Amino acid sequence: MSGDLYITLLTSLPYHGELFGEQQTPISRIQLESRLRLLEPEDAVTLDAIEQLIRWANHSLDEDDAAVAAQTQRLLEGEICSWLQQLIAYRMEIRTLMAALRRRRRGEGPPERPSGWGVGRWQRRIHANWGEPGFRLEGVFPWVLEANRLMQEEDHLGLERLLLGVTWRALERFGEGHYFDFEAVVVYVLRWGIIDRWSCYHGKAAVARFESLVEQALAGQRLEFVGDG
Template identity: 50%
Template sequence: MAPQDRYLTLLTSLPAHGPLFGAKQTPLSRLRLRKRLAWLEPEDSEDLTRLAAATDWHRQRFDVDDEAVVQQAEQAIAQIHNAFTRDLAGWRLELRTVVAALRRRRAGEPAPSGRRKWGFGRWVPHIARHWTEPHFRLERVYPWLPEAKRLMDDGDPLGLERLLLGAVWTHLERIGAGHEFDFEAVIVYVTRWDLVARWTRYDADAALARFDALLETALTGVDLDLAA
């Protein structure tokens, strides 16, 4: 089967994504998605794996071992063959770099020096030069940046998570236009699947935490007789 026919079959077998923030679960399970992705051409499958290695939000943390993470990400991205996939990986890591800079500055850290890699992409020296500017003079590039700073300053991690996931979702809508039954469309679908999985997991965890807090507040001052 020709690659274009293979990807047409793959993509038509995948249930459509609904709105990101209206989702209660992913449109199909991780196991079913992996089975569908077995249809990928070997080189495309490798690119998808490298994209995940470069942008996995749980395995990579710029605030812990930033230089090692940046080097690992650069190596993974350099090995991606597909230009669309490579550009998406770079864009997401640049976004993370900007958010990491906000967190660093809020924690009282000085402007990073050029001797050590702390972030990824074209904006690293720009951010260092404009460290004292509220939004690093990047609000035109990232219109969501002022709101991200406000949410961070207000201590609203759920709001910040929602904002950032929404920014990625919107970016995918823009770059995915014109890609329907090709590998690029697969990349967009899988990345959206990851966003839905992350949001539904995060939202459920946040809801449970809020419920526990409310329950604890409601029971304050109540003497529970467990022997009753």
């Protein structure tokens, strides 16, 4: 995709605004898809694969952690740049950490194997420190103790807000230095997904529906994670 087309695409996209200050996305999904038609076919395929992986709702309740880990590995081993590999790995490491917290919240022990049940560098650390509130990962994920507290208190919406904020700020860091390239498009689309997700939680009915979905996730066995677009 030429530099001019990247500029055309990205300058056509409205500013996101502040995450928790917005009640709706700055552009509809239909309008966003229309803008994304400017992507080269291979870029469009890559973006779709990233969205499909990261959105936890796309994984069925009977899909186990190992299947999601395998899907992640296939994407990481594909022809994508190191920046995308790092972004995907980071997001899926958070999924793995949250899956472990929820598994423990259900009263379960650590996975049978110390690795291969999740994604990323911290599987063995989590497995070895199952009884620690933050799995001794507070230095890597400073928010993990707060996430554990909110989960124990069953403050589902508070946990969602925490994780959405963590993900939003991480995308902001990943986007530094990328303004008119494919990486900037990825950051924009993923942040759009976060705003779209948060905008669904306005009103008592929306909150009740969200809590119902979380309870369903807590009863499942898959690699579930709130906080995704």
